[in-house]
Amino acid sequence: MQVPDTSPxxxxxxxxxxxxxxxxxxxxxxxxxSFFHPVSAKRNQILVNYNETCRIYxxxxxxxLRLFTVNKSGxxxxxxFAFEGMFITALPxxxxxxxxxxxLQAIEKSELLAITRKDFYEMxxxxxxxxxxxxxxxxxxxxxxxxxxxGFQGFDALEKVKWLIKFQPKFxxxxxxxxxxxxxxxxxxxxxxxKSRL
Amino acid sequence: MQVPDTSPxxxxxxxxxxxxxxxxxxxxxxxxxSFFHPVSAKRNQILVNYNETCRIYxxxxxxxLRLFTVNKSGxxxxxxFAFEGMFITALPxxxxxxxxxxxLQAIEKSELLAITRKDFYEMxxxxxxxxxxxxxxxxxxxxxxxxxxxGFQGFDALEKVKWLIKFQPKFxxxxxxxxxxxxxxxxxxxxxxxKSRL
DNA sequence: AAGAAGTGTTGACCTATGTCAACGTTTCAG
DNA sequence: CTGAAACGTTGACATAGGTCAACACTTCTT
Numbered sequence: 511m512q513v514p515d516t517s518p519x520x521x522x523x524x525x526x527x528x529x530x531x532x533x534x535x536x537x538x539x540x541x542x543x544s545f546f547h548p549v550s551a552k553r554n555q556i557l558v559n560y561n562e563t564c565r566i567y568x569x570x571x572x573x574x575l576r577l578f579t580v581n582k583s584g585x586x587x588x589x590x591f592a593f594e595g596m597f598i599t600a601l602p603x604x605x606x607x608x609x610x611x612x613x614l615q616a617i618e619k620s621e622l623l624a625i626t627r628k629d630f631y632e633m634x635x636x637x638x639x640x641x642x643x644x645x646x647x648x649x650x651x652x653x654x655x656x657x658x659x660x661g662f663q664g665f666d667a668l669e670k671v672k673w674l675i676k677f678q679p680k681f682x683x684x685x686x687x688x689x690x691x692x693x694x695x696x697x698x699x700x701x702x703x704x705k706s707r708l
Numbered sequence: 709m710q711v712p713d714t715s716p717x718x719x720x721x722x723x724x725x726x727x728x729x730x731x732x733x734x735x736x737x738x739x740x741x742s743f744f745h746p747v748s749a750k751r752n753q754i755l756v757n758y759n760e761t762c763r764i765y766x767x768x769x770x771x772x773l774r775l776f777t778v779n780k781s782g783x784x785x786x787x788x789f790a791f792e793g794m795f796i797t798a799l800p801x802x803x804x805x806x807x808x809x810x811x812l813q814a815i816e817k818s819e820l821l822a823i824t825r826k827d828f829y830e831m832x833x834x835x836x837x838x839x840x841x842x843x844x845x846x847x848x849x850x851x852x853x854x855x856x857x858x859g860f861q862g863f864d865a866l867e868k869v870k871w872l873i874k875f876q877p878k879f880x881x882x883x884x885x886x887x888x889x890x891x892x893x894x895x896x897x898x899x900x901x902x903k904s905r906l
Numbered sequence: 907a908a909g910a911a912g913t914g915t916t917g918a919c920c921t922a923t924g925t926c927a928a929c930g931t932t933t934c935a936g
Numbered sequence: 937c938t939g940a941a942a943c944g945t946t947g948a949c950a951t952a953g954g955t956c957a958a959c960a961c962t963t964c965t966t
Contacts, residue, residue, distance in 0.1 A: 579858055587861045589854060602851045612858075641839070645832075648846035653800045655853035656787060660777055660810075663785045663893045666922070687944060695861045697924055702945055864952070885914060898953055900915055 520548050523571050523595055524623055531646065532639040542640060545633060546623035551575075551616035558614035564603040565627045570596050573620025574684060578692070579612045588693040591617075591685060597647055617689065662695070667704045670694050718746050721769050721793055722821055729844065730837040740838060743831060744821035749773075749814035756812035762801040763825045768792050771818025772882060776890070777810045786891040789815075789883060795845055815887065860893070865902045868892050 521543040528534060528542065546569065551557060557575065558564045568575065575598050577590040589612065592598035603610035604627060625633075633640040661673050674681055674694065682690055682705075691701040719741040726732060726740065744767065749755060755773070756762045766773065773796050775788040787810065790796035801808035802825060823831075831838040859871050872879055872892065880888055880903075889899040 581862065585862060587858050589858045589861075601847070602854070605847050605851065641843075645839075645843060645846065648843065648850055649799070649803050652846055652850040652853060653803065655850060655857065656800070659853065659857060660785050660787045663787075663890075664779065664783060688942090698944075699925080699946080700923055703923090706945080886912090895954055896914075897916080897955080901953090904915080 518543075520571060520621075520623065521546070524569055527569075527595055528639070528643065531643055534639055538637070538639075542633065542637065545629040546625050549622045549624045551620045551622060553616060553619050555616045556613055557616060558600045558603070558610050558612075560611065560613055561609040562603075563607055564600040564610050564614070565607075566624045567597060567599045567604065567627070567630050568614075569623040569625075570594055570598065571621040571623060573616060573618040573622070575614060575616050575620065575622075576685075576689065577612050577614055578689075586689075586692050587695075588689050591681065591689075591693065593680065593684065601651075617685070667694075667696050667700050668707070670696070671701070671704050716741075718769060718819075718821065719744070722767050725767070725793055726837070726841065729841055732837055736835070736837075740831065740835065743827040744823050747820045747822045749818045749820060751814060751817050753814045754811055755814060756798045756801070756808050756810075758809065758811055759807040760801075761805055762798040762808050762812070763805075764822045765795060765797040765802065765825070765828050766812075767795050767821040767823075769819040769821060771814060771816040771820070773812060773814050773818065773820075774883075774887065775810050775812055776887075784887075784890050785893075786887050789879065789887075789891065791878065791882065799849075815883070865892075865894050865898050866905070868894070869899070869902050 524543060524546060525539055528539065534542070548571075549568075551573070557566075557568070560580070570592055572594060574591060574593045576588050576592070577598070577600060578586050578588045580586050590598070598614070600610040600612055600614050602608070603612075607627075630644075634644050635641070657677075661677075662670055665673065671682075671694065674690075685693070687701055687705075688698050691698040694701065696704075722741060722744060723737055726737065732740070746769075747766075749771070755764075755766070758778070768790055770792060772789060772791045774786050774790070775796070775798060776784050776786045778784050788796070796812070798808040798810055798812050800806070801810075805825075828842075832842050833839070855875075859875075860868055863871065869880075869892065872888075883891070885899055885903075886896050889896040892899065894902075
């Protein structure tokens with residue numbers, strides 16, 4: 511974890527994320543950004559461990575993170591991937607302050623902005639625009655999760671891959687076959703075979 | 709659709725839902741309830757049609773509703789079921805005011821409380837406790853959707869059914885095999901066979 | 907009350923996808 | 937730079953679960 515950086519450069523992406531959604535004056539924006547602290551993560555670094563209580567929400571400046579679980583037989587299941595300009599955390603743990611039943615991991619060398627839970631909910635409470643943004647994150651997250659469930663239901667392997675390419679075109683380019691397969695709910699062999707026939 | 713009822717009885721369940729989460733005085737509660745109008749629905753009645761834009765959020769006093777889709781070959785997929793004391797709507801359509809890509813249907817004779825989108829967002833904006841409740845609905849919905857995704861990933865049919873019995877014990881008792889199967893992502897035959905071996 | 911339509915169960919059969927193993931290629935640590 | 941470990945691809949084989957059909961039972965409709 512680095513010392514907070516006063517340079518506004520690192521807040522560029524976050525600022526435009528917020529600006530796209532709300533008109534906020536410069537002072538207010540500086541105030542919001544002041545709660546976000548730069549953090550670097552190495553490839554494969556674990557940011558939230560299983561059973562660890564998650565106290566931080568991350569915004570991704572560069573790189574990518576994923577949420578995954580490991581079942582008793584050691585099989586990894588990836589649940590969610592986030593890339594530049596997206597927010598991510600181990601939400602169930604973050605909300606309830608219970609031990610996470612999942613891992614949050616950087617899958618590339620990443621540059622992040624971190625806000626603590628305390629500050630986050632403080633802002634949600636005191637800055638209406640920020641509360642609104644959080645609501646949007648939840649709405650979009652919920653809707654996407656629903657779409658993924660029914661989008662996949664009854665699809666065979668080929669259809670799932672086509673669906674993924676259609677709705678998240680960057681995905682297969684950034685994510686290893688193994689992780690993509692664990693996200694799609696199929697074996698790496700099957701994903702490999704499917705890709706070979708387009 | 710019935711004429712609004714002045715009896716407080718129909719607001720009992722909604723009031724206790726809110727009371728369990730926030731301390732609200734009697735006047736405020738009456739104010740909130742005044743935006744919810746009683747609606748009856750028959751078994752199998754469609755409340756939101758495919759391509760219809762959804763303008764109403766429902767709270768269930770009695771009965772049960774489901775969200776489902778139909779694919780090109782006529783196969784139904786159930787996405788979500790709600791029972792007494794739960795909120796439900798075709799959320800993507802409700803949020804964005806785009807035509808719904810799903811159906812909202814009563815699966816039993818149901819008594820509902822309906823609030824229009826306009827009133828709903830008005831309340832979210834003006835009544836902090838209500839805004840908070842909406843945030844909670846979204847948080848819980850998102851977390852549950854995530855849990856369902858990874859809960860099912862890699863599970864075989866038997867494990868899915870056990871998972872369902874564990875986390876939604878009432879489910880199989882209230883929902884037909886056909887609908888339950890379409891929720892679990894397996895054929896009715898398979899669900900039937902699985903149930904026969906516990 | 908009777909016929910029609912829908913639902914649940916079960917059997918026979920088939921196919922998509924998982925498992926396992928082999929092998930070449932890429933990545934990474936020292 | 938080099939060896940070890942991880943990854944991607946492909947083949948052979950096994951199997952869970954899908955499809956289809958038959959039948960009994962329930963439930964709607966009139």
